[in-house]
Amino acid sequence: MKTNTVQEEPKLILTYPHKTILNWIAFVTIISFSLIVTWILKNLIHEGTDESGRMIIVIALVCIPLLLCFMVCYFYLNAVKLEVDKNNSLKYYTYGSRGHSVLHFRFALEDIQEIKESKLPLGCSKVTMKIKNPIFCGFNEKKIGKQMNVSVIAEREKVDFFIQEILNRHSDRL
Template sequence: MKTDIVQDEPKLILTYPYKTILNWIAFVTIISFSSIVTWILKNLIHEGTDESGRMIIVIALVCIPLLLCLLVCYFYLNAAKLEIDKNNSLKYYTYGRRGHSVLQFRFAMEDIQEIKGSKLPLGCSKIMIKIKNPIFCGFYEKKIDKQINVSVIAEREKVDFFIQEFLNRHSDKL
């Protein structure tokens, strides 16, 4: 008999709000930029003069690092997500090789030692969290006996709500 695993909806998800738009823009930019650079290099190599040799070197020194930077931004831009469940357990996800979320750490609200938030443009905020003794969720679950730092970029309202909830919980214990 097959049982379905039903997971509750998370109470709050902190993730970058413009990720899909930026991924499409980066994808189109990478494809167009690489095709233009390839076409220019092909024509310069075909020409074969000293001036074209210098231009090839300039393109290699300027355009290839730019293209690599775009690729890194495309694959790893804001590749983090924090889910808060109804029972106040938190799950920190990063993105794996094929764009799927991979659970990295689990921890409780009580494990958070410090939260810092900073405002970013476009209605976003960056939240940096210091966690003591999280549970690493790789091939097997293992409790890490040291402090780690994680950061997530999310909508400003959601970050403010999360910080306020943490401060309310933290003040109740004092």
């Protein structure tokens, strides 16, 4: 016996656009910074003086953790995803430590009380929503009894379409 575990495709996905110019600039900066640090370390090791030994320790204690911090921020910056299903149910995901998305909250379009859009450079927008009574989807589903703020950075065209759909739903209810 087979069970049908295939989920329907979401109608709209709002997620951070990973192919923007900003990401390419950050990627090139991280690569060039790491190449510069390794070149400096290579030259200091080759020199072999007491002063170069101190500089190696300083670079190891300052620059390498800073580089690792940049890499973590690059890979996990704004790592959230908002999916709108065909039945107008919204699912809010965040990315786990291994890059797999984890469902955190679920709510309906009617639960959105307030929505704000902020224009960002490079064709992106930030959507911030106030949600009443979201459902936490952890080990077991639990309705949260308080209002919660959720924000997503996505491409401007998708954000505008999402906001228009929400405004159309609210005007239909009134």
